[in-house]
Amino acid sequence: MKAVSITEHGGPEVLQWVDVEDPTPAAGEVVIDVVASALNRADVMQRWGLYPLRPGWSPYPGLEVSGRIGAVGEGVTGWQVGDEVCALLTGGGYAQKVAVPAGQLLTIPKGVGLTEAAGLPEVTATVWSNIVMTARLKPGETILVHGGAGGVGTTAIQIAKALGARVVTTVGGPEKAARARELGADVAIDYRTEDFTAHGPYDVILDVVGGDYLERNVQSLAADGRLVVIGLQKGLDGRLDLAELVFKRASVHGTTLRTRSTQDKAEIVAEVQKHVWPMIEDGRVKPVVERTLSMADAAEGHRLMEAGGHLGKILLVNDEKNG
Template structure:
């Protein structure tokens, strides 16, 4: 088969479409013939040498796919060859085939195409795990999403809105502002010209920025507020006034999905299937796709992601639909 290999750490040009060995289904795994994958910021960090591959994971990038099961490993039940699925991965999605633990498979929601389903697993699992399971967002609370125009942001806005929260998000420019409002954002803040702290307090904040925002994030939390940090796009370190945490009972969580044990990821996928899929099938939540790019042209797709002008997900397609 072919897969996208990272020749060396660097820019998009280091991504190469090369011949590699086919994956084998270990006990408890299936092999999926990949129809599409989707780009995530973690793929960029891996490409640049800033995100080490977890032990035992595929060295090829790609954290989610959609496709068809072609082989089942020992002990797998409830699935069969030919089933159309989407899947949360620890790596290996930029390829023609990938091995996946069976617990990380999801059905395709009704009304969603097989290619488009590749936009769902990582975003839905990340948002549900961090905003709901960890952040404990509740109806009537105020939720702030930093970077609302990206794949995670567009999904978080919709899920939070469907749960009855007041949704605030940071964006850049009029086009992003208009689109995220269509998705349900109650208030948009242009981070280039406005200070998000002036629009708080917030009960839950989902942050992909990291150190540069930590102090202001904590300051703008409501009493008993929860900050969940899932990205480090702008800084690894920051100062923090602990009085803000102690006397106003604020909480800060740092999490990542990729390195979690299989059992935890399986539990998250099961909850996503149960809680989020009905939102998608009812139309309350939809996948937002900026554009599709041939898998072999992953370097060009990464250039688009690096430019930061996309809205929603960029997909890589193998063309075997």
């Protein structure tokens, strides 16, 4: 098969479409004939060498795919060859085939195309696990979603709104602010000209930025507020006022989906299938796709993501399965 290989750490040009060995399913796994994958910020970090791989992880980027099951490993029940699925991965999605634990498979939501479904597993699992399973967002609470124009942000706005929360988000520019409001945000803040602290307090904050946002995030929390940090786009260091944290009875959580155990991921995927898929099927949550490119053009997708002008997901299609 072919896969996108990171030939060395560096810019998008290090991504090369090369011949590699086909995967085989271990016990409890299936192999998916990939129709499409999708970009995530972690893929860019991996390309730069800022996301060290753990033993057993695929060397190829890609944290989600859609496609058809091509092979089933020993002990797998409930799935068979030919089933159309999408899946949450630890890596390896930028390829024509990928092996994945059966517990990380999802059906294709009704009304969503097979290619489009490639952009759902990572963002829905990230959002649900963080704002519901970790931060316990409740109806009537106010949530601040940083980075509301990205894949996670556009999904978080919609899921939080569907849960009955008041949604505030930060975006870069008036056009993205308008789109965020269309997706359900009650308030869209242009972080280039406004300070998000002025619109608080917030019961929950979902932060993909990190760095010096930490201090202002904690300042903006309501009593018993919960801050969940899932991204480090502005760096690894931030100032934390412990007195403010203590007196507010607030909490700060740092989480990542990729390093969770196979069992944890299976539990999250089951929650997404049960709770988020109905939101998609009845139209409360819609996939947001910016561009669809050939998988062989993954470098162009990375350039678009790093430029920061996109809204929602960038998909990569396996032309062999789409042409």
